[in-house]
Amino acid sequence: MTQSPHVFTISKLAYFAVPVALLLVLMLMGISVPGFAWTIVVPLALIWWIRRLKTVVDEQGITAVGTFKTVRIPWHDVNGLRFPKWSPVCVVLNDDSSVRLPSVSFNDLPALAKASGGRVPDPFAAEREARLAAD
Known part of the structure; x- marks a missing residue:
């Protein structure tokens, strides 16, 4: 059974910045x-940017859609994940290079683990299982 791709996008709350930017532009x-x-x-570019940044995870791999480029990473090239402070999650490749995953944060790991079909481990799974066993 094939699983549909999971798309990680920026929160819709980011669109609140557009009217603020428009107001500033009108003031100028x-x-x-x-x-x-x-x-x-500027407000139009902000809308375009919010809509463009995303990460798509499917059975074949990960697609990171950045501001100006799109990178497709097959699962066999993935070596792990890195969590830089104040930045999106980075996927570490077999050659020790890394690619940023726009719109993916540490809190998205359970959804990323599910979308990857278990290729990315869920760090919260052990805690959930322990709580269920305790109840």
Whole structure:
């Protein structure tokens, strides 16, 4: 049975930044400085960026869609995961290089483990099993 791909995206709360950016742009344009007219593209670029960043996990591997490039990583090239402070999760490849996984955080590991079909271990599974055994 084939499993549909799991897509990790930025939270929809990020779209609240768009009206703030639009308000700032309108304020800059309101002070009647013609040089700031181009800044009207900032809210549109922000929408594009929020929609673009994602990580897709399927049976064949991981696809990391960044701002300007997309990287496809087959499962046989995955060596592990790295969790840099204040950054998205990075997948470590067999050659010790790493690729950032946009929109994936430490809290997404159970969903990542499930979407990977067990190729990525779930660090929270042991705690859940211990709690169920205790009840």
